[in-house]
Amino acid sequence: MSGAPIKPSASLEALLEENRRFPPPPGFQKHANQRDPGIHERASRDVEGFWAEQAESLDWIKKWDRLLEWNLPWAKWFLGGQLNVSSNCLDRHVKTWRRNKAAFYWEPEHGQSQVLTYSDLYREVNKFANALKDLGVRKGDRVTIYMGMIPELPISMLACSRIGAPHSVVFGGFSSESLAGRINDAESRVVVTADGAYRRGTIVPLKQNVDAALENCPGAEHVVVVDRVGEKSKAGLVEGRDHRWNDLMEKADSYCPPEPMDSEDILYILYTSGTTGRPKGIVHTTAGYLVGVSTTHKWVFDVKDEDVYWCTADIGWVTGHSYIVYGPLANGTTSVMYEGAPDWPDKDRFWSNCEKYGVNIFYTAPTAIRTFMRWGAEHVKKHDLSSLRLLGTVGEPINPEAWMWYHEVVGGERCPIVDTWWQTETGMIMITPLAGITTTKPGSATVPFPGVEAGVVDEDGQPVPPGRGGFLVLKKPWPAMLRGIWRDPERYVKTYWSRYGNLYFTGDGSKIDEDGYFWLLGRVDDIMLIAGHNISTMEVESALVDHPDVAEAAVIGRSDLITGQAITAFVTLKLGRATGSDKAEELKAHVSKKIGSLARPKEILFTADLPKTRSGKIMRRLLRDVAEGRALGDTTTLADPSVIATLKQKYEGQEA
Numbered sequence: 001m002s003g004a005p006i007k008p009s010a011s012l013e014a015l016l017e018e019n020r021r022f023p024p025p026p027g028f029q030k031h032a033n034q035r036d037p038g039i040h041e042r043a044s045r046d047v048e049g050f051w052a053e054q055a056e057s058l059d060w061i062k063k064w065d066r067l068l069e070w071n072l073p074w075a076k077w078f079l080g081g082q083l084n085v086s087s088n089c090l091d092r093h094v095k096t097w098r099r100n101k102a103a104f105y106w107e108p109e110h111g112q113s114q115v116l117t118y119s120d121l122y123r124e125v126n127k128f129a130n131a132l133k134d135l136g137v138r139k140g141d142r143v144t145i146y147m148g149m150i151p152e153l154p155i156s157m158l159a160c161s162r163i164g165a166p167h168s169v170v171f172g173g174f175s176s177e178s179l180a181g182r183i184n185d186a187e188s189r190v191v192v193t194a195d196g197a198y199r200r201g202t203i204v205p206l207k208q209n210v211d212a213a214l215e216n217c218p219g220a221e222h223v224v225v226v227d228r229v230g231e232k233s234k235a236g237l238v239e240g241r242d243h244r245w246n247d248l249m250e251k252a253d254s255y256c257p258p259e260p261m262d263s264e265d266i267l268y269i270l271y272t273s274g275t276t277g278r279p280k281g282i283v284h285t286t287a288g289y290l291v292g293v294s295t296t297h298k299w300v301f302d303v304k305d306e307d308v309y310w311c312t313a314d315i316g317w318v319t320g321h322s323y324i325v326y327g328p329l330a331n332g333t334t335s336v337m338y339e340g341a342p343d344w345p346d347k348d349r350f351w352s353n354c355e356k357y358g359v360n361i362f363y364t365a366p367t368a369i370r371t372f373m374r375w376g377a378e379h380v381k382k383h384d385l386s387s388l389r390l391l392g393t394v395g396e397p398i399n400p401e402a403w404m405w406y407h408e409v410v411g412g413e414r415c416p417i418v419d420t421w422w423q424t425e426t427g428m429i430m431i432t433p434l435a436g437i438t439t440t441k442p443g444s445a446t447v448p449f450p451g452v453e454a455g456v457v458d459e460d461g462q463p464v465p466p467g468r469g470g471f472l473v474l475k476k477p478w479p480a481m482l483r484g485i486w487r488d489p490e491r492y493v494k495t496y497w498s499r500y501g502n503l504y505f506t507g508d509g510s511k512i513d514e515d516g517y518f519w520l521l522g523r524v525d526d527i528m529l530i531a532g533h534n535i536s537t538m539e540v541e542s543a544l545v546d547h548p549d550v551a552e553a554a555v556i557g558r559s560d561l562i563t564g565q566a567i568t569a570f571v572t573l574k575l576g577r578a579t580g581s582d583k584a585e586e587l588k589a590h591v592s593k594k595i596g597s598l599a600r601p602k603e604i605l606f607t608a609d610l611p612k613t614r615s616g617k618i619m620r621r622l623l624r625d626v627a628e629g630r631a632l633g634d635t636t637t638l639a640d641p642s643v644i645a646t647l648k649q650k651y652e653g654q655e656a
């Protein structure tokens, strides 16, 4: 961990005030899946009993004997139990009326949309599970999946889970080198991919990337290729190694018995976003993970059988794993799955999708919301969004003004917003409102989910008083927690457990207000120390976004001889607003007014884009590298390397 430490004595004195309150709409409260105002307290009185109760709603082949073995920092849940994830997501639904219910409305960027019912999905998963077996994949073997957002992606994941082969999904935007690294790390013998993917009208050469990657992956023996772009693909098939998806499916038997899996057998490996450094290969297991994601999905999103739910994430990230695939399917939900970009063919694509499918529950990221703010409300207002009844966000802290925009423009002031804090490591949502119970405050993720114990502590692990900033920690094991970093137990202990020993260190800064609400302040590495005071990047950014011209801001502290660190702000204005030194002065004054002169940025650089990870998170560490004239750190997870290159040039030019 680098960056300015949060000093135990220093308070976050520069505080952005937020007094707006949004109680649950009365109609919502009455019908919410979880409407017991005492649920949090009841769960915390008996955390293990609470999770045992939730686990009852899964289909077990064999019930567990012991609920939890906590051998700090190693947890095992539901010991002695056996179940299969794919049969929880499919078999138990096809035995009921849900067999003809849509599991996915698949909306392609290009071509014909498709409806996959639960029985369609069941059939395809069974067949592909057999196809994998025919290629020699056995229980415990890892399979790497590298695809766009097409139905074969969840089908492949579920097929893996059916035969007990842990999957490692690599986001389709990664390069061949990143892919090769992940194939080798997981030691996968089989790679499942597509001949290409559509993205904004162009073709992502997935198969060519696989071909290039496999030059450096001696262990990979088989490649399965979905025909997605057909003749537009420039890649061929390698004789003996490559197999067409359709050929394998034609030959495969239609039923594959689900493998009885122990609760603690590995379900998957997934790499973190790489916002703070080299990505970590996070390991999730079977029972606890499924209990965690199904319970949170049911309560946080309040999904009912008749709802249409859309999580806009890519399945290549944990949000897609937990809240497009496993949580929703375990609950028998109907989801929209969208292949393409938010601005293809036009900037209203998300809203036209919402209107087309009558989406009731919509879950996206602050980075997307800020982009929509930048593009302007007119794109949203073109569409009838009256079906929406609940909105969610995940991925970064949401600036209060972005929250308000989401509430007013997208939610028509009627939809509760759930700001959900969690990580690849936590597997499931950890801090979140429950829409039927919790009064929300714009910018706060509110309170820990029932059965989750979180806190904010100082350097010594002591709880900080209300309103003070500190480190967000998790105090008790939870069922969906990571079981380690793949083949790197030392990094697991060092990253999460070395700071306090008995508390899980999240790497995020937070404060808790008088009502016990959590306010995420950004990465602890990003916290700034200005003239002896800790100031959070989040609060300065939120003050900037509060200005009517600003769409997005990234703030960093750079070394300064006088104050220790000085604030540099990188600011993106809404489309059509003028930049210039007057505007910069105006924004500086705005921050002084909102927070105090201590938080006034010393310099402001206007930019059309900010460097982001492929999952859409601002990479402040690279901005710090630029501002301090260092070589850039790990950039392999950058979505668009040209953004930081341009910024570097611009920044250095301005200084000269």
Ligand code: ATP
Pocket (backbone or CB within 6 Å): 272, 273, 274, 275, 276, 277, 278, 279, 280, 317, 318, 393, 394, 395, 396, 397, 398, 419, 420, 421, 422, 423, 424, 425, 445, 506, 507, 508, 520, 522, 523, 615, 617
């Ligand atoms: P790496 O761990 O490789 O640096 P990463 O932390 O970005 O990457 P993820 O697991 O995808 O990888 O992201 C989890 C992080 O995202 C959290 O630790 C937190 O910083 C941020 N985050 C997610 N949801 C929220 C939220 N609702 N509010 C604030 N921050 C959030």
Ligand code: MG
Pocket (backbone or CB within 6 Å): 272, 276, 423, 507
């Ligand atoms: Mg992280």
